[in-house]
Amino acid sequence: MTELLDGTLTEQAAAVAGGDADPSALLDAALARIEERNPSVNAIVDTFPERSRQMLAEAPRGPLYGVPVAIKDEWPLPWRAERLGAAEYLGPAPRPGESGPYRALHDAGAVIVGVANMHEYGAGSTGHISAFGPARNPWNTDRCPGGSSSGPGAAVAARLVSGAVGADGIGSIRYPAAYCGLTGLKPTFGRSAMQGHHVPSTTTIVSGPMCRDAADCRLLGGVLFGSELTASEPRGLRIGVVPGELWDDCDPEVNAACRQAVEILREASESTVAEVDFAGREHVLISSILVGSTEELAVATPKRVAGLGDDVSLIARALLRYRLLIPAATIAKSVRVRSLVRRSLAELFERVDVLAWPTVAAPAPPLENPTVNLPSGAYPADYANPRQAGLANLAGVPAISLPVGLSSEGLPIGLQLLAPWGRDELLLDAAEALERANGRQWVDAAPPLARPG
Amino acid sequence: MTAAPEQGGGAKAGEADAVGRFARAGLELLGLEADEAEIAVIEAADRLYRPVIERLLEAELDGVDPEPGADMSRPPA
Numbered sequence: 001m002t003e004l005l006d007g008t009l010t011e012q013a014a015a016v017a018g019g020d021a022d023p024s025a026l027l028d029a030a031l032a033r034i035e036e037r038n039p040s041v042n043a044i045v046d047t048f049p050e051r052s053r054q055m056l057a058e059a060p061r062g063p064l065y066g067v068p069v070a071i072k073d074e075w076p077l078p079w080r081a082e083r084l085g086a087a088e089y090l091g092p093a094p095r096p097g098e099s100g101p102y103r104a105l106h107d108a109g110a111v112i113v114g115v116a117n118m119h120e121y122g123a124g125s126t127g128h129i130s131a132f133g134p135a136r137n138p139w140n141t142d143r144c145p146g147g148s149s150s151g152p153g154a155a156v157a158a159r160l161v162s163g164a165v166g167a168d169g170i171g172s173i174r175y176p177a178a179y180c181g182l183t184g185l186k187p188t189f190g191r192s193a194m195q196g197h198h199v200p201s202t203t204t205i206v207s208g209p210m211c212r213d214a215a216d217c218r219l220l221g222g223v224l225f226g227s228e229l230t231a232s233e234p235r236g237l238r239i240g241v242v243p244g245e246l247w248d249d250c251d252p253e254v255n256a257a258c259r260q261a262v263e264i265l266r267e268a269s270e271s272t273v274a275e276v277d278f279a280g281r282e283h284v285l286i287s288s289i290l291v292g293s294t295e296e297l298a299v300a301t302p303k304r305v306a307g308l309g310d311d312v313s314l315i316a317r318a319l320l321r322y323r324l325l326i327p328a329a330t331i332a333k334s335v336r337v338r339s340l341v342r343r344s345l346a347e348l349f350e351r352v353d354v355l356a357w358p359t360v361a362a363p364a365p366p367l368e369n370p371t372v373n374l375p376s377g378a379y380p381a382d383y384a385n386p387r388q389a390g391l392a393n394l395a396g397v398p399a400i401s402l403p404v405g406l407s408s409e410g411l412p413i414g415l416q417l418l419a420p421w422g423r424d425e426l427l428l429d430a431a432e433a434l435e436r437a438n439g440r441q442w443v444d445a446a447p448p449l450a451r452p453g
Numbered sequence: 454m455t456a457a458p459e460q461g462g463g464a465k466a467g468e469a470d471a472v473g474r475f476a477r478a479g480l481e482l483l484g485l486e487a488d489e490a491e492i493a494v495i496e497a498a499d500r501l502y503r504p505v506i507e508r509l510l511e512a513e514l515d516g517v518d519p520e521p522g523a524d525m526s527r528p529p530a
Binding site: 188189190191203204282283285286287302303305306314315317318319321322324325326327329330333334335336337338339340342343345346349379380383395396420421422 | 486493498519
């Protein structure tokens with residue numbers, strides 16, 4: 001059963017459906033793997049074996065029948081309210097319940113084996129701050145796993161589970177996918193299950209799959225979408241690359257690996273590559289943060305911020321105060337930037353099928369000091385990352401991060417592809433084409449702690 | 454704001470003092486206190502974000518038509 005636990009989500013689902021694997025034994029193996037390996041990565045913050053066994057006993061014969069999965073600490077379950085990686089709630093305390101992602105997993109026959117860690121309040125791209133303690137990157141446990149879906153990323157990379165549900169409001173699926181060497185899909189806004197989320201009026205956050213490869217994201221994504229994501233062979237793609245800081249202000253190893261991956265994709269799919277640009281690019285970093293945080297932190301009134309105790313991190317307490325001092329005009333301007341980039345992207349996607357640039361500008365930074373060194377200087381990763389990933393949330397378009405290499409320090413490198421609204425399947429098609437052209441070298445690479453023997 | 458500001462770009466001490474005074478006064482008006490550690494984080498965050506916020510405020514965007522009731526799942530109408 002250990003071998004199957006190391007397999008992909010697709011392999012696990014096929015083995016159970018075909019009668020080649022006992023789902024009860026697979027569940028027990030997953031729980032044992034979590035007990036054995038989770039202390040190294042702190043990816044899973046809660047398990048509930050009896051609830052998991054009950055889910056299996058009642059599971060319908062859906063596409064994920066009997067397959068163990070994890071879910072980020074961002075949605076309620078019928079037996080557990082979300083904690084958001086925090087010691088205190090900013091708004092009213094949530095209650096247990098049936099969230100959209102829970103219902104989708106349940107109806108697909110999946111078995112939730114654990115709740116996965118996340119960056120405190122979802123307000124960080126590193127995962128180094130959480131009331132449960134930081135999640136750790138399985139490729140190097142002194143490094144950040146990425147956030148805010150830190151636990152789903154670390155759990156899948158450490159082979160605790162082969163698929164997990166994350167959430168992405170300003171890149172929170174794609175950062176951990178890139179840092180942990182996974183494939184992570186940020187769906188088109190509104191396409192994936194979101195009911196029960198603590199920001200019901202969001203216009204940026206989506207649920208999405210975090211898996212080892214694109215086929216698994218297609219499977220788990222289809223469950224979250226409530227419809228099968230069909231595969232096609234991508235041929236003659238028009239790939240757009242945006243010159244400037246999205247490429248040039250990246251770690252040289254990241255730049256080189258991503259450029260090589262784009263070239264491999266171009267050759268494999270008989271595609272073309274052209275330099276393109278979009279309006280408002282210079283304001284994406286701050287606008288994505290302002291729009292996202294305004295929605296996510298709408299409940300953070302002065303009175304509630306004042307009531308937060310020392311069990312909430314210093315960074316969160318201080319930045320919640322700073323946010324209250326931001327001029328309102330910047331929010332209005334950010335909304336204008338949003339309109340500007342959406343219109344510009346709509347025009348651009350008449351001329352290109354996908355856009356490509358590195359998911360993050362540098363590999364996973366140290367947990368102790370999550371700073372990245374870029375050609376333009378040293379910055380907190382949280383400052384640099386939204387520049388790369390914020391556009392998809394600001395515009396509502398889908399984006400995917402897929403592994404395309406390892407740095408000289410043995411840390412994963414991720415390439416990001418973006419597509420027009422509703423073309424999520426095209427991203428999966430392109431990612432699969434690149435995987436095949438690479439001989440699955442990067443999607444099958446396992447971090448040291450997950451290698452057999 | 455999401456950054457964990459541990460480094461920033463060379464603001465002058467006077468500017469940091471001004472940010473600290475502004476933060477304390479603004480927070481006081483909101484009925485909030487901030488300790489020295491929190492003010493230090495706010496100053497560091499401001500060193501990082503102030504330039505991009507100022508560029509945003511200076512950007513000429515009046516000609517950009519808003520999208521009232523925009524559906525983010527689709528391209529703009």
